[in-house]
Amino acid sequence: MDYKLIVIIVVLLVAVVGYVRLYRHYRRNIKKVRFLFDAIDNGDFSFNFPTEKRNKEDKILHQSLNRIKLFLQHTREEQMEREKYYEQILNAVDTGIMVVDSQDNILQHNQAALRLLDTDVLTHINQVRERLKDEHLAKHETQAMLKGKHVRIIALSDVSHELSNQEVDSWIKLIRVLTHEIMNTITPVTSLSETLLKELDNEEQNAAEPQPTEQAKLKQGLETIHKTGTELLAFVNNYRRFTHVPQPQPALFYVEPFLERMAMLCNHEVEIAVTPKDLLAYADESLISHVVTNLLKNAVEAFNDLQSEPTTKPFIRLHAYTNEHEAVIIDVSNNAGLIPDDIASHIFIPFFTTKPEGSGIGLSLSRQIMRVSGGSLSLSQDKTHGITTFRIVIQ
Template sequence: MASNKGVQYRLWVRVGALAITLLTQYHLVYQGNSWITVLILLGLTAIQVVSLVQYLDRNTREVLDFLHSLKMDEVNAPFSTDDKDPTRQELYTAFNEVLAMVKEVRTARDEQYQYLKNIVHHVGIGLITFDARGDVQIVNTAARKLFGRSELRNIRELEMLNPALVESLRRLKTGGRDLVRLEREGDVEQLSVYAIELTLRGKEFKLVSVQNIRSELEEKEMEAWQNLIRVLTHEIMNSVTPISSLAGTVRGELEGQLTNDLEVNPIPNDEIEDLFQAVDTIQRRSEGLIRFVQDFRNLTHIPQPNKTRIEVRELLQPTVMLLQPEAEAKGVNLSLSVDPETLSVMADSELIDQVLINLVKNAIQAFDEDHEGVKEVALTATEDSRGRVLVHIKDNGVGIEEDALSKIFIPFFTTKKQGSGIGLSLSRQIMRQHGGNISVKSVVNEGTEFTLKI
């Protein structure tokens, strides 16, 4: 306010002086004084007018310079307050205070932007924004890892991964969800896709979150099967155990009766023998059912892994040596390759052995009797782009039908006549306890490949 009053005061002084000069000049002309005096007053008037114009122009330029500083974001170049005019010192001080406030607001805004940017790029869920043409504005670190790309300019670039993913990204509206299966680097991922639509400055954008929920799906599936198995085993064991026990008791009594004379025991021995065989069958089937149920109990009683650092070749070699005789007996060439040789992993060797034996044994048995050509089962260990160890068990056998391929990890499901259907379910649970997973791909009459990611 003080600066404003000072400016008004100086302006009124100049206007007043100019008015006095003009009145004096008018009076002298009216009185008929000499023209020299009149000319002097005219010159003085001109000087006053020029001074007034310069004064107003200077103030205008200073305000324009201030506004230009705001426009060009030159908030770090303050106005000098060394002017002798106290009014201008106050004006420049006010300008600098405004610039300081603007700088503080913009600094806070930039800090907030960087804070949100870091959150977006470090959050564990993949985030991607794109416009109606598919041009990508933001793609965070998690999304780049999921898509296996260092940069992404347009969502069309994802078609090489899975066209269904791009179609889902385009199709989903606000609140829409989708589940997309993605195969990459021998691994299968289940992507949960969620989208919302935004309008910013008249332009339409879409914000999509992408998350691999394969582990969660498998965990829920396994939990459901475990709960079912617990109920079934409890009920079956409660019923079968007494039957087996009573059958054993009756069997013992009948064995004793077979030696008795007809005078003591009026039932003929052949009838007793028939009863003995029937009871023996009941006992054997009951015991078989008990063993069957006890096998399924393994799915719910897997110990927690005791992990130690172990060389991958040292982890795989015992399985190869154990199953080499069986492979040779069936005419199968069983091989092992580790690249690099120094590859190591944190794992429980005893639990991983169960998985390897099951998978290699299945691979050795995956050939028809009339198989043409060389029968091969290859174990190869490599490292993926994320530093995870990949163990591949590949055969060139009969392969697995597509319908069965989606069910092979379900407890009790088996394609073998003598199979129990728990081997692969058990293997998947062991891999999950190691923080890894197991995946499979197969082509009928070409072979099957299981991949362990540890």
Template sequence: MIFNKFPLYVLSRILCIMVTLLVFTLAITAPGYHASCVLLAALLIGQIFEMLRFVSKTNTELVRFLAAARNADFSQRFQLSKQGSGFDELGETFTEILDKLQLARTGQEEQLRHIKAVVEHVPVPLISIKANGQLTLWNNSARRLFGAHAITRVNDLIRFDSDFPQILTSMIAGERRLLDVTIDDMEHRLSIVASEIATGGEREILLSMQDIQSELDSAQLQAWQDLVRVLTHEIMNSITPVASLAKTAVDLATDVKDKVQPGSSDNREVPAEEIVEEIDDVLSAVQTVARRSEGLMHFVSSYRKLTRLPEPKKSHIKVSTLFSQVQQLATRGWPEKGIELSTNTRPGELDLMLDVDMAEQMLINLLQNAEQALAGIKNPQVSLSAFLNARGHVVIEVSDNGPGVADDLDDKVFVPFFTTKKEGSGVGLALSRQIMIAHGGHVAMRTNNCGGATFSLTF
């Protein structure tokens, strides 16, 4: 190696300089060697310069090598074969070291890119918050969650919920919380888990924010379907024989009544009027049972709709066309009632990929609810509109200027069987919610500032 030979090269040059210096001293002290003294002096000076050149050349290449390593400049090459014996080996050593450093650096960069790609494709939004309030969105899921909103500071989250920043910054490592927020008119239930990172003495909170709203909707829907399935099975098993027996009793009572009526050949000694009166009472009671049983069977059969919703058969349709079809089906008697309907679609060519029959049923239910809510209202008005929200989702809204819904009932209107109407079944809105979940969307209700309610279908 050149580093092992370097002391020998330096020592040999020093010895040569010392020998020349010794001879030069002898020549000066001896008379008659003037020419020799001049030659020896020139030789000594040349050896000293050659010694300095040799040492400085090595130092220069060493400095260049260290600078290249420090600045990660792996393009440097050390071709030193022309600079003297041993320098070619030194140049090859420097080049080999830089190549190994470059290989290690490339491996680290590939590993970093791999880690970034993994983090980028994690389906759970990841954010971090530093002590100074700086917020970083680490992956695509986090950027999708907050949409087009510029989020760089934790206080930027106030626009979604006033308590959002305080809740996040107060979380400690290992803590888990559930938080409901509304972003771009879309509801999200976030399961937030916190961990802590310390780099360079700086504390940073890492938060995973999994949106479990759709999973909760599906689980809740499945629970209600299971409940309804059990209820309908048990009720139908009980009601069917009751209805059958009641119908049979009605037929038998009618037959007896015919036989004991005055003038019948089957008259007995008991006064016919008394028998007819008694049988009339029985007949009335049995008819009531039969009528109630039939009504209960009809009532139960309506709930079966919640458990027998087929898979949506989706097709493209213009929203304006959908509105026109629904208007023809649901608003025939509105002019006589003085109800004014306005429709608006932005843009006019807006279209959707959905099950048209299901969508029509939803909108008809919502329009009928609006019609019933407007009973007794002066200047009743209903608005049917469609537009694109900030996320590019199609939103259909049905609004009315009726009395609205009480605040304490906001979270109950979509619960199966819940209704505020005396003759309502509580199925319409629950069925609409189920249809929206089947389409991968959601339905929401809000009270208007000027009165009335608005139902939003977000696809």
């Protein structure tokens, strides 16, 4: 009886010891698995479970956990590469993208959105709510589900260039119609008056008696008609240039010597800064020279029109550089005073001028030249420092 009891007790002790050891082994393995997933959840893949000098069961478990870690690490790296790839694509497009949640928090955005909304940081829609009302920003909004949450994807596009092109096209069509009709009307009148004047001159040469008063008045009237018609034709031909910009013949040229030549034609000291010094542009140099010359001439005239002496040293500055899209930028700046807002909004409209003897064709023709050259011409003003800048962009 005592022998059987001892056996039972021994078996129970062995069972308890075995259970405790098995339980402790189980707990260690559970901790290892938990450590694996906690580390992965925190983005830590620097750990490795040892496989040397381990019993067979631990070695198999550690090898399996290491394989799981490598698989998840590889999957995470692929996901990060994919996200980086998509982010680069988003930042490469000119369309601004914003992902906004139901509380108007901006979850994601691209660089174009920052540029179009003129801000460095985007965290909430309230930051740019007023800017989004700009008529030059086209907005397209779609609904989506992101990680179980309702979000809005807002796409922004700058349509100011398209509006400007449409406006210029409308002016070109109008000018073509007007010049065609005026030329058709005035040319016969000018031609007829010239013919009649020649006949009167022939009669005067052949006549022995002095010219009667009525005939003298007739000649004077015909001369007036002829002169007025000729001046009107010259006037119309001047505006026809706006609609007949020659086709650009682009070629590479160095920007710095080009700007130096432009400055020599200007009757004013001009500061020149080119970055880098060997900056090259691909455009029709003769057409671009027309634009730069016109802007420099306007700057000089602005200084001549000043009613009082400037409080700071007057300057005209040419600054050439490249932007993030590798486009060549030429800024033509001066501190001859700001252009009032009501005038600045009309300066590129053909025929608009504030000068008594101005034609109103210079700036509109310059913008048209840049347009057919694939670039742009725009105005910006630093109201804090009183600096006016016309920006030429050569794509």
